[in-house]
Amino acid sequence: MLASCSQKATAPTASNTSAATPDTAVAAIGAAPAFKVPVEYFTLDNGLKVILSPDKTAPIVTVAAYYNIGFRIEPKDRTGFAHLFEHMMFQGSDNLGKMEFIQLVQKNGGILNGSTRFDFTNYFEIVPAHKLQTMLWAEADRMKGLNITQDNLTNQQGVVKNEVKVNVLNQPYGGFPWLDMPQYANKNWYNAHNFYGDLDDLDAATLEDVQSFFKTYYAPNNAALVVVGDFEPDQAKAWVKQYFSDIPSATIPEKVNLTEPPQEKEQRFTKDDKLANKPALAFAYHMPERNTPEYYAMGLLNQILLEGDDSRLYQALVQDKGYTGSVSGGINYLGNMFNYNGPMLWMGDLVYDKTVSADSILSVIDGEIEKLRQNGVSQEQLDLAMVKMRSSLYDQVSQMYGFGKADLLATFALFDNDPERINRLEEEFSKVTPALMQQTVEKYLRPTNRTILIINPQAQI
Missing domain, CATH: 3.30.830.10 (Metalloenzyme, LuxS/M16 peptidase-like)
Known part of the structure; x- marks a missing residue:
């Protein structure tokens, strides 16, 4: 298929890091070679x-x-x-x-x-x-x-x-x-x-x-x-x-205004699906502006909450409660957290049994986020998230015989006029502190910044 826009493409996960201990995670950060792409x-x-x-x-x-x-x-x-x-x-x-x-x-x-x-x-x-x-x-x-x-x-x-x-x-x-x-x-x-x-x-x-x-x-x-x-x-x-060189340039229209108004109240919607036989739920929070400190913090929060079998929401919804067989999500379902240039959502979604209520699922999600809000993110947890992020980034760069690398270089050139940014991503993530993580949770992972979409199954079984 020439057009792949219909494929949900979340950032690569790093499930092989889930068994890392805090000591080995920190050691891995200290011993990792510098990430360098020729540009x-x-x-x-x-x-x-x-x-x-x-x-x-x-x-x-x-x-x-x-x-x-x-x-x-x-x-x-x-x-x-x-x-x-x-x-x-x-x-x-x-x-x-x-x-x-x-x-x-x-x-x-x-x-x-x-x-x-x-x-x-x-x-x-x-x-x-x-x-x-x-x-x-x-x-x-x-x-x-x-x-x-x-x-x-x-x-x-x-x-x-x-x-x-x-x-x-x-x-x-x-x-x-x-x-x-x-x-x-x-x-x-x-x-x-x-x-x-x-x-x-x-x-x-x-x-x-x-x-x-x-x-x-x-x-x-x-x-x-x-x-x-x-x-x-x-x-x-x-x-x-x-x-x-001889292809003529053109007059490019002014950029359209993509600004989203701040969301101050939770939104909930239900959509009937005549072909679905189980309910499904998706949640979305508006992201911080791209390239800000909070943006990088959200990338690491995504690793903690959603990426891999060791993630908080997988453990809570799949392993502990058994509400679903899987939960997926991330930043930018049509790519990765780096290759977009405007407002974005951090999302998660799951299909679940009719015997489970949507409110039960939301209660678990709220509970895991509340733990981060109340207890914060320790340096140990942040180091583990950084290991997963590094693995995800390396997976992205090596994807499809160099296409993943080309994707980041092209979008950083288009959006930032700075393809060398590919070599500074790890440095930007390393600046994130536990305090910044907690501030980001408070500001962006609040229910009033969230939209809930529930699929109401209508298929006749």
């Missing part, structure tokens, strides 16, 4: 941000093109448009016919994909190292000129509508909670609309809409290009300049 960063005259990160581990390269357009800022009355356009990017360009981009990658032994997320749309290819030049040429070809025709648009409107039906409308718990919760928890339309797309809105997209969208958002000055893997930086730089 060469430059910007072409047309505004394209380019990040090169050589890695000779294996004879492969990952090429990733990230565009600073995602679900959040798609046009009003055109819900799902960012996702629709992701599909259009595989329909041919000036020198590659329909589906030939895909065939070019696959016939050279590579894999590829694209996805639409909150704040970006990305495309990547992982190929044998000697095919780097070919992939750079191909990515430049579709950035330079996409084959936008009515036939292609009509075809992809049908594909996307079918995807919505298969993945959301005709699935039990379809869209729960990754698609549903933002619509309930947020107030600003940009954060709260149906990202996957209303079927009527998808039908209403015109050829002129698509052409304008491409010229506006798929310009080099609204993009980042990343190359990770086995290559010579000087040669890669020469090829990037050769193929991308």
Whole structure:
């Protein structure tokens, strides 16, 4: 599936750390080698941000093109448009016919994909190292000129509508909670609309809409290009300049206002699901602003409360009470805690037996958070959370032959103009203190900052 936006993607867990003792956890922190990713960063005259990160581990390269357009800022009355356009990017360009981009990658032994997320749309290819030049040429070809025709648009409107039906409308718990919760928890339309797309809105997209969208958002000055893997930086730089330098820049619209008003009262909603046979519950708390000290503290609180079988909520809800077989969650269900650029929710969700009440589950969640509020987080507990966070971060960087590394480099370039930030993440987490953890619990994990969504099962068994 070219569009992976329907997949819930939480940050990797680190269950292998659950058996660590406090002494070994602290020792691991002290003995860990410095985390260092090679980064060469430059910007072409047309505004394209380019990040090169050589890695000779294996004879492969990952090429990733990230565009600073995602679900959040798609046009009003055109819900799902960012996702629709992701599909259009595989329909041919000036020198590659329909589906030939895909065939070019696959016939050279590579894999590829694209996805639409909150704040970006990305495309990547992982190929044998000697095919780097070919992939750079191909990515430049579709950035330079996409084959936008009515036939292609009509075809992809049908594909996307079918995807919505298969993945959301005709699935039990379809869209729960990754698609549903933002619509309930947020107030600003940009954060709260149906990202996957209303079927009527998808039908209403015109050829002129698509052409304008491409010229506006798929310009080099609204993009980042990343190359990770086995290559010579000087040669890669020469090829990037050769193929991308002559693509004209565009006038980028002013950023939309994504600000969410503070939530001062708990919200509860129930949604009927005609295909579900068990109730489900999701909870969401508004996150601190990205890159603040509290943001990093929330990342560590997430490790304590939700990540892994040793997490507080797994132990309480699964092991102790037996209310559910699993509980999952995290920061940013459509990626990880680093690759977004706006308001975000810390969420958790579970499916449970009809014999259990939603209030019983919420009482357990409140109890675990109250323990943190009353007792605080000890340095010992913080050190263990840091071990898990480090493991999660390393998993992210090594994911899919370098794609995980490319993802962080691209988003840090797009959002912060600072891909080197990848090498400072551990330092930022290490600044978090027990006092800051407790302050963050008090300020953000309060019931009045929470939205509850309960699935009411309607399936006839």
